[in-house]
Amino acid sequence: MSTSTSTDLLIVGSGPVGSAFARLISEQRPGTAITMIELGPQVSAPPGANVRNLPVDERDAARARSQGPQGAPSGDSARGLRVEGTVISPGGTYLASPGHQPGMPAAALSSCVGGMGVHWTCATPRPNDDERIDFIPSAELDAALDDAERLMRVTTLPENPYGSAIKTLLREHFGDTLPEGRRPDGLPMSALPQPDGSVRWGGADTILGDAPVDLRVETIARRLILDGDRVTGVEVEHLPSGEVATILAKVVVVAANAFQTPQLLWASGIRPDALGRYLTEHVLVYSVVALSDEVVARAGIDTPVRELVKDPTASTFGIPYTAGVHPYRTQVMHMADAPFPVDEAAVKVGSARFVAMGNGVRKFPRAEDRVVFSDTEVDGWGMPQLSIEYEVTERELSEVEAAMADLRAVAASIGAFVPGGEPRLMPAGTSLHYKGTVRMGDDGGEASVVDEHSRVWGFENLFLGGNGLIPTATVTNPTLTSVALAVRAAPVVVEQLNA
């Protein structure tokens, strides 16, 4: 038998963006009854906490539990099984639609309380220049980014001597070719440095704070219930029991990632032309460098980095996107252990050890890069099967060439590539930053799904959240921007709650 309950605000998806909506509305309209539904299990405590804060065995178990109904192998369990030419997603994620994603073989999802926000790296830089959404007044976007940084506890990690040396060498390499404020610098991170030198990594819990939320786990939104230009509630199913229920709500926010948000709209009969289209990500070029003796000499110490810092990520640096000058975003992760075993007989590895270094390259939006949903087949969750049609074109590949050359030059200033660590183009989807599928626009819905306040065109009280809203070609990690878009939406959500 189906039960019916009611709430003020119903949020589908418990990731960073769903959590941001819950926090913002609880701050701006105290007393709002907020229900959040999440199809995955809770894998960390408090709900949505970053699993990188857990001891290794608990972390790996939490990752495995986030990997969806088919328990697809991940980078943790399957590393030893890796076969050349196969694509395995990182721990905590699973391939979005195996057999249906030929153009984007590495596209992946996380299905757990906190979404990808319990597995993420926490990099939260701001978008620059033409990455920004030009129809949002610049000062308003900046104010929203400020608030997003507050919610996400954005900071830069304290520097250690090796990190300072790496930064200095990178700055010397670029000289004054980069504008002020866009030089190599500490990467903004959602993180809480602890007095003992360790780091508590930010998660969806950091954003949610103590917002009072009725969180329903392992509960899937099957369909939005519509009445003209309003959504009146959501049909949900508790997966372990199979119990179906209706939750009536004054306002509904769907923040279920760039694949599953359009999937739920499709399943509900909301099918504007732009739904699922304009799929982008960051085309990713990746390398691993053994740091040179020069880094050790500049640091003025020779202590193994593992003894110097408590976290496996010793330092993080970014080189921001600058249109026309540095059209990629470089992320430099300094660590004691390389991401794969390194033959240390073949390359000199000193006390400063390694950096993993990548350039994100733009993918320009095209209507034909899209996620398509089936009316007849279903996925492992019983939702419309999704297929991904996507192509990296000559336009992007010419920037990839330049991005590789840039990585080679940067690497030479701090060390040498380890064997197998030379720059390579990663399979499409590796970035884990999927954008555009429910894009924001100021065109009345001609080539967009939501307006500039994240409201679905043609609906009064249906709002979307997540990277799928980002309409521009970007190389900057998207989560801060997506939280900022939720910040801009929140007052309009409050208006609807008060209507």
Ligand SMILES: Cc1cc2nc3c(=O)[nH]c(=O)nc-3n(C[C@H](O)[C@H](O)[C@H](O)COP(=O)(O)OP(=O)(O)OC[C@H]3O[C@@H](n4cnc5c(N)ncnc54)[C@H](O)[C@@H]3O)c2cc1C
């Ligand atoms: C390893 C890794 C590293 C990353 N590093 C970074 C980084 O450094 N910087 C950065 O900006 N980004 C990073 N990301 C990406 C970042 O985690 C995402 O941008 C962010 O989590 C998006 O938040 P979201 O709330 O929109 O979606 P998600 O976090 O994907 O959450 C959506 C939630 O909705 C749930 N859901 C889906 N459909 C339904 C349904 N029908 N009913 C109920 N629930 C549903 C899902 O199960 C999921 O939990 C990384 C991701 C990974 C995996």
